[in-house]
Amino acid sequence: MTIKQPSKIIFGKNSVNEYSFPDKCLIITSKGARSRGWLEYAGLENQMVFDNVESNPSLETAEKIISNFQNSDFSHIIGIGGGSSMDVAKYCAFKMNKLKIMIPTTF
Numbered sequence: 001m002t003i004k005q006p007s008k009i010i011f012g013k014n015s016v017n018e019y020s021f022p023d024k025c026l027i028i029t030s031k032g033a034r035s036r037g038w039l040e041y042a043g044l045e046n047q048m049v050f051d052n053v054e055s056n057p058s059l060e061t062a063e064k065i066i067s068n069f070q071n072s073d074f075s076h077i078i079g080i081g082g083g084s085s086m087d088v089a090k091y092c093a094f095k096m097n098k099l100k101i102m103i104p105t106t107f
Contacts, residue, residue, distance in 0.1 A: 030055075048074060077098045
């Protein structure tokens with residue numbers, strides 16, 4: 001068994017403001033998280049965005065993201081929102097061989 005720890009974990013109230021995000025990212029989230037202002041709050045409004053992750057997302061949603069963005073220029077995938085958005089982001093990052101950043105908006 002191999003356990004690999006992430007290189008950096010930042011946590012706590014308002015901790016998203018302590019991180020300097022890469023310039024070229026793909027944001028994966030839901031319409032609800034976007035409408036509640038999470039992208040603006042995190043300073044991510046100038047990135048590529050897929051904001052159509054549904055509750056209990058389907059594999060087709062992840063495949064659509066991969067198909068739509070596989071030839072785009074970005075280094076990281078950022079999952080922001082609840083579990084569905086972060087699960088899809090983790091899967092897409094793995095399949096696209098991209099680094100990932102997870103920003104949970106629920107506790």
